[in-house]
Amino acid sequence: MDMPYIVKxxxxxxxxxxxLGIWLFLSSEVMLFGALFSSYVVLRVGSVGWPHGASILxxxxxxxxxxxxxxxxxxxxxxWLSLRAKKFGQFKMHLAFTILLALTFLVVKSFEYxxxxxxxxxxxxxxxxxxxxxxxxxxxxxxIGGIIVNSYFLFPGSKMWQTDPERxxxxxxxxxxxxxxxxxxxIFLFPVLYLL
Amino acid sequence: MSxxxxxxxxxxxxxxxxxxxxxxxxxxGLTALFFLFFGFCLVMIMRWQLAYPGTPIPxxxxxxxxxxxxxxxxxxxxxxxxxxxxxxxMVFLAIVPxxxxxxxxxxxxxxxxxxxxxxxxxxxxxxxxxxIGGVIMLTSFFxxxxxxxxxxxxxxxxxxINPIGQTAWIVGMVxxxxxxxxxxxxxIATVFQLRAPGMTFMRLPFFxxxxxxxAFLLILAFPPLEAAAILQLLDRTLGTSFFxxSGLIVSGKPLEVSGGGSVLLWQHLFWFLGxxxxxxxxxxxxxxxxxxxxxxxxxxxxxxxxxxYSLLTIGFLSMIVWAHHMYLTGMGTAIxxxxxxxxMIISIPSVIIITCYTISLWGAAIRFTVPxxxxxxxxxxxxxxxxxxxxxxxxxxxIYLHDTYYVIAHFHYIVAPALLLAVFAGIYHWFPKIxxxxxxxxxxxxxxxxxxxxxxTTFMPMFIQGLAGVSRRLYDGGAQYAHAQGVLHLNVMISIxxxxxxxxxxxxxxxFFWTLFAGKKVKSDxxxxxxxxxxxxxxxPGHGNxxxxxxxxxxxxxxxxxxxxxxxxxxNQEHI
Numbered sequence: 174m175d176m177p178y179i180v181k182x183x184x185x186x187x188x189x190x191x192x193l194g195i196w197l198f199l200s201s202e203v204m205l206f207g208a209l210f211s212s213y214v215v216l217r218v219g220s221v222g223w224p225h226g227a228s229i230l231x232x233x234x235x236x237x238x239x240x241x242x243x244x245x246x247x248x249x250x251x252x253w254l255s256l257r258a259k260k261f262g263q264f265k266m267h268l269a270f271t272i273l274l275a276l277t278f279l280v281v282k283s284f285e286y287x288x289x290x291x292x293x294x295x296x297x298x299x300x301x302x303x304x305x306x307x308x309x310x311x312x313x314x315x316x317i318g319g320i321i322v323n324s325y326f327l328f329p330g331s332k333m334w335q336t337d338p339e340r341x342x343x344x345x346x347x348x349x350x351x352x353x354x355x356x357x358x359x360i361f362l363f364p365v366l367y368l369l
Numbered sequence: 370m371s372x373x374x375x376x377x378x379x380x381x382x383x384x385x386x387x388x389x390x391x392x393x394x395x396x397x398g399l400t401a402l403f404f405l406f407f408g409f410c411l412v413m414i415m416r417w418q419l420a421y422p423g424t425p426i427p428x429x430x431x432x433x434x435x436x437x438x439x440x441x442x443x444x445x446x447x448x449x450x451x452x453x454x455x456x457x458x459m460v461f462l463a464i465v466p467x468x469x470x471x472x473x474x475x476x477x478x479x480x481x482x483x484x485x486x487x488x489x490x491x492x493x494x495x496x497x498x499x500x501i502g503g504v505i506m507l508t509s510f511f512x513x514x515x516x517x518x519x520x521x522x523x524x525x526x527x528x529x530i531n532p533i534g535q536t537a538w539i540v541g542m543v544x545x546x547x548x549x550x551x552x553x554x555x556x557i558a559t560v561f562q563l564r565a566p567g568m569t570f571m572r573l574p575f576f577x578x579x580x581x582x583x584a585f586l587l588i589l590a591f592p593p594l595e596a597a598a599i600l601q602l603l604d605r606t607l608g609t610s611f612f613x614x615s616g617l618i619v620s621g622k623p624l625e626v627s628g629g630g631s632v633l634l635w636q637h638l639f640w641f642l643g644x645x646x647x648x649x650x651x652x653x654x655x656x657x658x659x660x661x662x663x664x665x666x667x668x669x670x671x672x673x674x675x676x677x678y679s680l681l682t683i684g685f686l687s688m689i690v691w692a693h694h695m696y697l698t699g700m701g702t703a704i705x706x707x708x709x710x711x712x713m714i715i716s717i718p719s720v721i722i723i724t725c726y727t728i729s730l731w732g733a734a735i736r737f738t739v740p741x742x743x744x745x746x747x748x749x750x751x752x753x754x755x756x757x758x759x760x761x762x763x764x765x766x767x768i769y770l771h772d773t774y775y776v777i778a779h780f781h782y783i784v785a786p787a788l789l790l791a792v793f794a795g796i797y798h799w800f801p802k803i804x805x806x807x808x809x810x811x812x813x814x815x816x817x818x819x820x821x822x823x824x825x826t827t828f829m830p831m832f833i834q835g836l837a838g839v840s841r842r843l844y845d846g847g848a849q850y851a852h853a854q855g856v857l858h859l860n861v862m863i864s865i866x867x868x869x870x871x872x873x874x875x876x877x878x879x880x881f882f883w884t885l886f887a888g889k890k891v892k893s894d895x896x897x898x899x900x901x902x903x904x905x906x907x908x909x910p911g912h913g914n915x916x917x918x919x920x921x922x923x924x925x926x927x928x929x930x931x932x933x934x935x936x937x938x939x940x941n942q943e944h945i
Contacts, residue, residue, distance in 0.1 A: 174484040174913040190487045197554035201588040208593035297608035300629035
């Protein structure tokens with residue numbers, strides 16, 4: 174007896190196995206970041222003189238990174254759409270753009286971190302910086318995870334396009350769902366940490 | 370993978386890096402049984418100190434070294450270490466893997482008619498993460514300062530300033546949380562996606578339902594603990610003060626941290642996991658008992674649908690009761706009122722399930738097999754554990770009972786007598802399917818009766834001690850307190866009972882290994898004459914489980930159907 178619904182969706186749930194899997198994974202990720210956002214609220218409510226984010230962080234840089242990530246989400250969708258249109262070359266280009274934009278985000282982020290360290294602003298300096306470094310650090314780890322996954326599908330993993338194209342499209346869709354989630358987390362992080 | 374390839378699997382792929390859900394279930398089961406034994410050993414050492422405080426531990430005392438037990442007499446730090454690790458190991462490394470992962474892995478895919486878990490390789494990684502987490506916990510005993518000693522709840526600020534063992538605890542927990550997460554999503558995907566044709570949700574065996582709800586609790590409740598663990602890790606390594614308030618003084622010196630943290634934050638995050646975790650522990654046990662009961666009463670379970678809806682209600686409500694662990698923290702009466710209301714409501718569906726079990730027994734021609742004895746004993750044990758929880762769920766009696774031995778007795782009645790009896794019922798029940806051999810009945814009886822009696826003589830006196838106000842965290846068992854003097858003698862009885870309880874497991878261990886190698890082989894694939902799908906496979910089931918895709922025509926417990934030739938009608942039988 175072989176494993177069913179690896180490629181084709183099951184009729185009553187309308188999902189193939191891995192798609193349900195990634196949604197369940199993302200639901201647990203929501204709880205993870207949700208708990209950290211709640212911690213942010215608890216720490217802020219209990220503090221005296223919580224700093225205004227913009228007084229420590231650079232809003233233009235944060236804004237730039239936000240645009241970078243949203244653009245990478247768009248290119249990720251295009252990568253998936255070009256695969257569905259059976260344009261493998263276009264897919265590779267769009268996926269490569271996604272990875273490059275993610276790398277751009279990380280480079281900018283590391284300069285931001287570096288500037289903070291130069292001014293002797295460390296996680297242990299204050300509760301605000303502690304939660305700032307925790308949230309953005311955990312998010313950066315998720316970005317790195319996305320880069321690894323997408324690079325796999327750009328190079329060695331793309332061989333599946335020849336052997337099992339439908340399954341490969343599914344895989345890109347799942348990688349895309351994850352990537353949009355990472356993007357979405359940043360869209361919450363940016364206003365909470367930089368603007369409020 | 371076809372059955373042809375199965376023969377080619379090397380030893381490593383078949384037993385160590387297995388992706389087959391049945392082998393992973395067995396791996397989980399054996400590892401968890403080891404941790405169960407280990408965690409029990411830790412508490413047996415503690416019980417010596419509680420019964421005979423300040424006297425050298427006999428036989429083994431000299432092996433603990435001068436730093437833990439000079440002259441064989443246990444130091445308070447060693448006692449704390451044993452207590453913290455007993456709780457951690459029992460909850461996260463023994464009971465959850467045993468109830469949820471071991472039986473779930475072996476039984477759930479078979480019961481829903483699936484070839485394997487939905488993601489076999491993720492399943493393998495899940496076990497490995499659990500195993501690594503367990504190894505980290507075990508090796509942390511050898512770190513300078515010993516293993517974690519801030520209690521299994523790891524409350525800050527104590528946990529923030531403890532020796533390095535606490536860091537190992539956090540890292541171990543991250544592995545265990547990852548394992549639970551991967552396991553949980555695998556179970557949900559398996560039940561949603563891989564049900565055999567005709568296996569509608571209302572035809573699922575009740576055990577599958579309990580596993581499904583448990584899996585949801587795991588993927589939704591564990592991540593907040595992971596977040597809390599990350600924050601505590603940063604507190605301990607990078608010097609942040611998420612859980613350290615300003616102006617904290619340790620050993621007479623102010624702590625040099627930025628402060629501004631909240632100790633209550635940890636408690637909220639921890640108990641947001643901690644309370645669903647209670648249901649993670651007990652729900653698979655409830656499910657196993659349902660399977661054994663239905664099989665041995667030879668009639669349908671009473672109120673299957675009511676049980677399923679109760680279960681879903683428990684799953685939902687368990688997410689909003691967590692702060693009943695925190696009445697004494699000064700959250701305020703409004704918050705206490707909310708949480709005691711939800712806590713009272715959540716007891717209703719639990720009582721519905723237990724009532725359904727009890728009514729199911731009415732008028733049944735019960736087969737008193739060994740698994741059935743354990744399942745029957747589960748019902749009153751669970752009832753005692755559950756009902757004694759009600760005073761703890763109400764804020765005013767809890768102010769008196771909080772952190773006393775009453776609490777210990779209450780939750781041990783749930784996780785030790787109730788859950789372990791369910792696990793034993795499960796082992797005796799599914800052993801013939803897993804190995805093809807039936808466990809010995811006489812040894813089963815010799816195991817059952819002393820275990821049941823000794824569990825009660827161990828935990829019942831703790832209620833009395835708790836009502837007398839004895840705190841649960843005393844190194845000498847209360848000897849220094851005047852109010853404890855009247856109930857101090859019970860410590861000796863509890864300790865001796867717990868040691869005899871260990872001896873009472875010897876028949877089980879003998880039975881387990883003797884049956885494994887030389888037990889009586891079962892003649893049929895369905896020795897208990899059961900209806901659910903796992904018994905309609907070859908014994909033991911091969912790779913891919915079913916030779917042909919099973920088709921399901923009926924509900925899970927169609928026993929004694931009027932007009933049927935036999936008193937059981939399997940789910941995949943088309944005509945009566």
